[in-house]
Amino acid sequence: MLHADFFRRWMTAAAASVEREAERLTALDSPIGDADHGSNLHRGFAAVVAVLEKDAPDTPGAVLVLAGRQLISTVGGASGPLYGTLLRRTGKALGDAVEVSEGQLADALRAGVDAVMTLGGAAPGDKTMIDALVPAVAALDESFTAARSAAEEGALATTPLQARKGRASYLGERSIGHQDPGATSAALLIAALADTAEHREATDA
Amino acid sequence: MPAGARVGIVLVSHSAAVAASVAELAKGLAGAGADVPVAPAGGTDDGGLGTSAELISAAAASVDRGAGVAVLTDLGSAVLTVKALLAEGDELPGSTRLVDAPFVEGAVAAVVTASTGADLAAVAAAAAEAYAYRKE
Numbered sequence: 001m002l003h004a005d006f007f008r009r010w011m012t013a014a015a016a017s018v019e020r021e022a023e024r025l026t027a028l029d030s031p032i033g034d035a036d037h038g039s040n041l042h043r044g045f046a047a048v049v050a051v052l053e054k055d056a057p058d059t060p061g062a063v064l065v066l067a068g069r070q071l072i073s074t075v076g077g078a079s080g081p082l083y084g085t086l087l088r089r090t091g092k093a094l095g096d097a098v099e100v101s102e103g104q105l106a107d108a109l110r111a112g113v114d115a116v117m118t119l120g121g122a123a124p125g126d127k128t129m130i131d132a133l134v135p136a137v138a139a140l141d142e143s144f145t146a147a148r149s150a151a152e153e154g155a156l157a158t159t160p161l162q163a164r165k166g167r168a169s170y171l172g173e174r175s176i177g178h179q180d181p182g183a184t185s186a187a188l189l190i191a192a193l194a195d196t197a198e199h200r201e202a203t204d205a
Numbered sequence: 206m207p208a209g210a211r212v213g214i215v216l217v218s219h220s221a222a223v224a225a226s227v228a229e230l231a232k233g234l235a236g237a238g239a240d241v242p243v244a245p246a247g248g249t250d251d252g253g254l255g256t257s258a259e260l261i262s263a264a265a266a267s268v269d270r271g272a273g274v275a276v277l278t279d280l281g282s283a284v285l286t287v288k289a290l291l292a293e294g295d296e297l298p299g300s301t302r303l304v305d306a307p308f309v310e311g312a313v314a315a316v317v318t319a320s321t322g323a324d325l326a327a328v329a330a331a332a333a334e335a336y337a338y339r340k341e
Binding site: 034036040069072073074076077078079080081082084085088119120166167 | 255258280289
């Protein structure tokens with residue numbers, strides 16, 4: 001079973017990963033976006049870590065709701081409300097339980113991804129974070145590791161696509177040939193989840 | 206709604222200058238004596254280009270007279286941030302509505318309509334109707 005501490009470690013791992021990869025995310029966002037994805041997410045996840053240290057929510061749902069709220073408040077670009085909604089809705093789906101199963105987390109994440117699709121109006125193939133998140137949550141039934149692979153493959157598969165959402169969509173065919181920064185950061189978030197789960201298993205063993 | 210209270214208008218842009226200028230334009234075209242509360246929420250907290258949830262919440266609170274608040278936005282993250290704040294439930298005054306309207310034209314229509322004492326639904330409808338005005 002997964003407790004609040006697991007979710008705090010996931011958020012901390014995500015923040016570290018975003019910090020490590022911030023320059024690469026911003027570089028990906030330069031040709032087709034406004035070159036701030038890495039710095040925006042870095043600011044947002046740093047704020048998430050800070051608020052989780054201060055408030056220390058004691059249920060999985062509360063950790064994710066607080067993290068999501070913080071992202072909406074601090075990111076400053078479209079990825080703030082999108083990632084914020086993903087985490088908040090996932091957290092709300094987990095409810096007040098003190099511990100949740102991996103299956104419950106998978107179901108909650110699917111609800112979170114559905115909420116992001118509703119908010120942003122994006123579907124798979126639009127060259128957005130959805131292209132990493134949808135295959136990831138589908139693979140979660142198998143394992144966290146499978147979800148990480150599916151997210152990374154989904155992010156790589158955005159390269160030949162033409163953007164149909166956000167600023168990149170204005171570029172039309174010129175958006176083809178660039179990996180989507182949002183799908184890339186979504187893969188980082190899922191990879192941080194898998195790392196956290198694998199570390200837990202290694203510790204438990 | 207309280208007698209005489211005007212619907213509040215919040216203008217959310219990626220740019221502080223754009224939000225402030227559109228607010229000035231809309232109030233100017235609404236005419237003298239039009240006591241409509243209008244607040245710009247442009248750019249990020251530190252003055253950069255982007256969207257600030259804090260500025261939006263503060264602007265909405267500042268124009269709330271109990272008659273409802275109409276929020277107009279420009280692009281992308283401005284729209285998504287307002288929708289996310291509305292989904293939060295307690296970040297914006299209870300009768301806040303995101304209005305689907307062109308930013309400049311919708312702002313003028315909203316402020317002029319609000320100045321007549323119209324309710325939130327009428328203000329939102331007037332702003333949305335600005336989409337119907339074709340320019341060619």
